[in-house]
């Protein structure tokens with residue numbers, strides 16, 4: 001899987017070099033940009049395409065025949081897996097610029113490089129267009145499969161952008177809500193809507209749906225079931241993310257969490273507001289969304305006071321129980337694809 | 351054609367409202383954004399799809415049978431015509447933000463509205479995704495035609511983004527070229543590369559290719575010919591644009607040109623540097639790319655001194671001669687599609 005990435009980049013870049021009459025320096029810039037922004041993540045999303053296709057083929061094979069993937073399967077799954085990673089890079093380049101983030105995967109965000117700046121907006125668009133160029137190169141002659149893959153990426157992209165819209169407008173509204181901060185939008189519904197759209201579709205549903213398409217799955221009910229399971233898993237995943245942002249040691253997490261400073265509609269903030277007494281609510285409102293270490297410490301102290309660690313553990317237990325119940329109901333495809341996925345994130349520490 | 355726009359928006363928005371579980375306020379925001387950014391242009395690009403399909407059908411019809419378009423043709427051409435306008439809106443929202451532009455079509459640029467800001471990056475992405483949603487709704491069940499339309503928009507998008515990259519990096523490089531400004535990149539080659547990629551593909555080739563697809567055209571040579579004619583027309587169109595920026599009265603042009611202030615690699619700047627004596631070059635270098643009225647006036651005086659008006663008129667004559675020669679060579683489809691297109695822009699005043 002990892003070895004496929006440089007191959008894809010070489011193929012893509014030499015394709016542009018020969019078929020487009022643009023200066024060589026511009027093509028070098030694109031190559032650099034792709035190598036800076038696409039690799040370097042945990043690759044969980046990309047690898048899921050491969051692992052899910054393995055499980056699907058194994059389930060289809062005659063008992064005892066083993067489920068080894070053909071070479072063509074490995075190639076197809078690796079290409080689409082990297083396209084999922086590529087799609088994420090497209091989102092992250094734009095997201096970091098909009099969020100004014102500083103670092104990403106241990107290096108400065110792409111837009112913060114001196115030669116880039118707001119050109120990153122166009123670079124993000126280029127990443128998206130180049131991803132479809134890869135899909136077209138590898139699947140363009142497969143008729144219906146090509147349409148299904150393109151429509152899948154397209155639809156997931158639209159939904160992720162809808163999620164970003166919810167996130168950005170709720171944050172902006174809360175920050176600018178008349179006199180001071182407005183926490184009325186910090187509800188479980190807002191949180192769920194944002195995270196399902198912004199994260200769950202591209203993180204969980206997209207790789208599973210890629211594998212289903214490659215396995216030749218056509219039943220709409222199977223895709224609908226995948227979508228509903230992946231939504232619940234995505235919500236669990238984001239709650240973990242929000243929890244780790246405040247509770248994980250930075251050296252394990254790989255970054256310093258800033259959700260409190262950034263006024264995020266985090267699951268912790270939602271829970272805090274649900275459980276707080278009027279006096280505690282006042283403490284929260286006076287300190288949340290401020291950059292000062294003292295303010296951040298006050299919010300974290302409040303989280304401890306309300307024992308949100310315990311509340312999270314209970315949530316995790318309930319949520320995993322619910323997900324397992326959904327998985328136990330899966331009949332039309334092997335439930336292994338969902339079990340593997342859950343195992344990848346269950347009780348994760350980063 | 352114009353009546354189709356509100357229909358498309360209503361259809362799209364109610365589709366999102368019923369199929370996506372996002373708050374109604376978010377859907378309202380999208381509707382507002384679309385109505386603010388997509389209509390209001392000259393609609394030349396969109397109308398070209400309709401006019402070119404008319405010419406193609408008329409040429410195919412039995413002599414004397416007239417070439418009236420069927421209702422289905424009018425609908426298909428209007429949908430794709432609006433998709434071309436929609437694609438432009440997607441580019442312009444991002445471009446205005448990157449260029450820090452102030453007004454667009456007589457109103458503030460979308461990103462400058464107080465409730466928007468950098469959310470415009472995501473809005474631009476949403477415009478793109480919604481355009482494919484429209485294409486999918488209207489052409490998704492037409493198999494090969496759907497693939498051809500999607501691949502056309504995709505490829506034109508990639509090329510426009512490559513053009514933006516050339517534009518943005520050459521501008522940034524020139525502005526930051528060591529000590530002061532660096533005009534070494536202001537050449538005819540740079541200018542041609544930028545304008546062909548940034549403008550010609552989506553302004554000329556895209557609407558013509560849409561009409562060809564709707565007319566059932568499949569010969570690759572016809573599309574290749576369309577591409578080469580449209581590239582030359584696109585270059586002519588952009589040279590006009592650059593000329594009008596400095597020479598057209600603002601009340602006719604509908605905006606105040608700022609290419610001189612903005613340090614654009616304009617055709618006028620390229621010609622000026624080609625024709626200038628060392629002393630004149632010094633005047634240019636001392637004044638180009640500065641905001642002060644006196645600097646702008648000095649550059650315009652230099653343009654007059656070098657009689658760039660005459661140089662432009664000569665260019666226009668040569669260029670139109672070349673385009674007409676290309677059109678006279680067209681044998682496989684009716685040359686009317688190109689003649690009409692040229693007539694729309696020949697000696698334009700705005």
Ligand SMILES: [Mg+2]
Pocket residue numbers: 095096099101
């Ligand atoms: Mg972010």
Ligand SMILES: [Mg+2]
Pocket residue numbers: 095098099167
């Ligand atoms: Mg964000």
Ligand SMILES: [Mg+2]
Pocket residue numbers: 241242245259
């Ligand atoms: Mg987080």
Ligand SMILES: [Mg+2]
Pocket residue numbers: 445446449451
């Ligand atoms: Mg601009």
Ligand SMILES: [Mg+2]
Pocket residue numbers: 445448449517
């Ligand atoms: Mg621009």
Ligand SMILES: [Mg+2]
Pocket residue numbers: 591592595609
């Ligand atoms: Mg202009």
